[in-house]
Amino acid sequence: MRHAALIQLSLAIVLFVGVLGAYSAWYVTVGQASATSAALAKEIETKTQESARVASAREALETLAADEASIQAYLIRQEDIVSFLERLEGSGTSLGSSVEVVSVGAETGGERPHIRLSVKITGSFDAVMRTLGAIEYGPYDSAVTSVTLDTLPTESGPSGRWTASATLTLGTRTAP
DSSP states (O other), X not given: OHHHHHHHHHHHHXXXXXXXXXXXXXHHHHHHHHHHHXXXXXXXXXXXXXXXXXXXXXXXXXXXXXXXXXXXXXSEEGGGHHHHHHHHHHHHHHTTEEEEEEXXXXXXXSSSOEEEEEEEEEEOXXXXXXXXXXXXXXXXXXXXXXXXXXXXXXXXXXXEEEEEEEEEEEXXXXXX
């Protein structure tokens, strides 16, 4: 009997050591899996933040591209100056005046390239001023740098017709 109790005790100790070993192995495996899981979670978080930054940068670039396109729309391409001048000369007709382009010159030096333009506008005072305002405040980058306003005399006295000689600068852009 004693021998049977010793065998049972030995078997119980072996079984206990086996279970303890299996538990230890399982504990180490779970700990390693937990560490791997934590590392993967951190990597996922980092990638998510990076993805958010990339999306934010992409959105900023799209906004910037849209802003640049809208600004470029206000600048005249030097290649399109002839059609622009034709529209400019025609713009006075609808306002009751005549617009004559006196001189055109490209100034590409400096920080911002531009075109220097001299025009002569003839008509009634109101028509001349409306035309000058339409040119200056048109949908393009322009600034009137000088204006000379005078009446056109006739042999019999003032004619009621005015002339404005204006010098403008037009913002330009290069071909896309």
